[in-house]
Amino acid sequence: MIKKEFVRKTTIHAPVSTIFAWHAKDGAINRLTPPWAPLSLVARKGRGIDKGVEVTFKIKIFGIPMKWEARHIDYKENAMFRDYQVKGPFADWEHSHLFHAKSTDLTVMEDQVRFRLPFGIFSLPFYGYAQRQLERIFFYRHQVLKYDMENRVGQIQKQRILISGGSGPIGKALVSFLKTCGHQVIRLVRAPNDRSEDVRFWDPYNNILDVDAIGPVDAVINLNGVDISKGRWNRRQRAKILDSRVISTRILVEKMKRMPHPPSTFISASAIGFYGDGGHSRLTEENGPKDCFISRVCRQWEEASFGASEAGIRTVQLRIGVVLTPAGGALERMYLPFLMGLGTRLSHGGQYMSWIGIEDVLGGILHILENKEISGPVNLTAPEPVTNGEFTRTLARVLGRPAPFVLPKALILTLWGDMGKETLLASTRVIPEKLIESGYHFVHSRLEMALGHVLGRPAAKNTDGKM
Secondary structure, X not given: OOOEEEEEEEEEOOOHHHHHHHHOOXXXXXXXXXXXXXXXXXXXXXXXXXXXXXXXXXXXXXXXXXXXXXXXXXXXXXXXXXXXXXXXXXXXXXXXEEEEXXXXXXXXXXXXXXXEOOOHHHHHHHHHHHHHHHHHHHHHHHHHHHHHHHHOOOOOOOOEEEEEOOOOHHHHHHHHHHHHHOOEEEEEEOOOOOOOOXXXXXXXXXXXXXXXXXXXXXXXXXXXXXXXXXXXXXHHHHHHHHHHHHHHHXXXXXXXXXXXXXXXXXXXXXXXXXXXXXXXXXXXXXXXXOOOHHHHHHHHHHHOOHHHHHOOOEEEEEEEOEEEOOOOHHHHHHHHHHHOOXXXXXXXXXXXXXEEEHHHHHHHHHHHHHOOOOOEEEEXXXXXXXXXXXXXXXXXXHHOOOOOEEEOHHHHHHXXXXXXXXXXXXXOEEOOHHHHHOOOOOOOOOHHHHHHHHHOOHHHHOOOOOO
C-alpha cells in the first residue's frame, strides 16, 4: 500500500474568514480549476463546503472519459474542510484545505493531498508524474486565489449581472470569476429544460426573452457569436457568423429598453477584426474599420449595440484580441501540435497578433463594470502585441519544444480562403489605450507570463508578473 502526500502553502494578505468564505461561493471550484485540466464540474448535492456535500466531475485520463465523485467529510469554520474520493481515477484520494490565521489580515493557505494510485506496485513509475501534475495544478490554484483575495474580493460594489454567451470559454470563466468576486450572475441559455436557479431561457432568433422573469439587473454582458475560425467562409457560414452576433445584440438592446428599470451598463463583445489588416501601424480605439468581411461583421455587431447608448445606457463595445486559454480558441488548437514538437509559424511570421491572457479578459471586464466613465469601443488586448514569429518562438519555449515548421501563405489561402487571409495572415497591432488611460493594471503584460500561467509551465514562476 503506497500512499503519497503533496503539500502546498501560500501566504495571503487577507483575513482567514474572507478566504474561507470564498471557498464556499458558487463558482469557486471552477475558478480554481486550471484551464488546461480535463476536468469539469457536472453536479453538486448540497451547498458550499459543508460536511456531506457531494460533487461530481467529468474527467479525462489519457483521453479516456470517466466520472470523479467526491464527498466532503470534515468541516471546521475558518480552519479547515476535507473531501475524499468516492469514485474516480485514484485508489485513494483525500484533500485537506487548511486555513492558518497569522494575524487579523494575514493567512497561510495550505493544501494537503494524500493519494494512492491504482494497480499497486505497477503504478510506481507514475508517482513522479502525478506529483508534477499536482505541483502544476496547485501552483495555479494558489496564484489565482492569492491575486483575487488581495486585489478583487471585498473591493467591489455588488451588482446583479445578466450574461449571454456564457457557455463559451470566455463566458464560463467570466461567470465563475464574477460570482467569486461577489456579484450575482444570471445566465441566458437556449436550453429550455435547464432548471438551474441562475439561468433564464431565451431564443434570440425567435425574439423570445421574458424580461419579467429576469427581474432588475445592473449590467448586461453580451458574448454571443459563433466561432469565426472553423472552416471556410462559404455563404452559409458567413450568414451564421453575422446573424449570431447582430441578431442577439439587437434583441438584448430592445429588451433592455423595455425593462421598467433598464440596466446602467451594457458591455457587448466585438473583436479586433474591426480594424482589418493594419500592417505594422499601432491601432487604437480612434482607428476606423477596413473594407473586408470580418471588419464589416464587427462594424454591424457594434452598430447593433448603439440603441442601448441612445436609450441612456452606458454602452461599451469590447474589441477582443486573441484570448489565451487552452480551454478554447486559438491556443486550444495550437497546444497539442506545439506540445508534440510540431509548432508552426504562419507564412513569414511578420504579421502582428494582438493577444490577451484570460486573466486580463476577466480583470478588464471587471474594471469596465466598476469604472462608469468608460464607454464606447474598448480594445481588450495586452499592451505588448507580438508578431506571429515571436508568438511561435515564445509558445515553443514555454512548452520546451521546437517549432520547426512554416505554413506557406499559398497553402493557407488554399485551405481556408478568406478566413485564412483575414485571421491568420492579417496583421493587427492593437493598443489598449482606453484601458491603460483609465488606470487598469494588467496581470500579464508579457506573452511569456500569460502562456506560462494558463499552461501551468515553469515560465510562470520566473517572470516579474503579479500572478
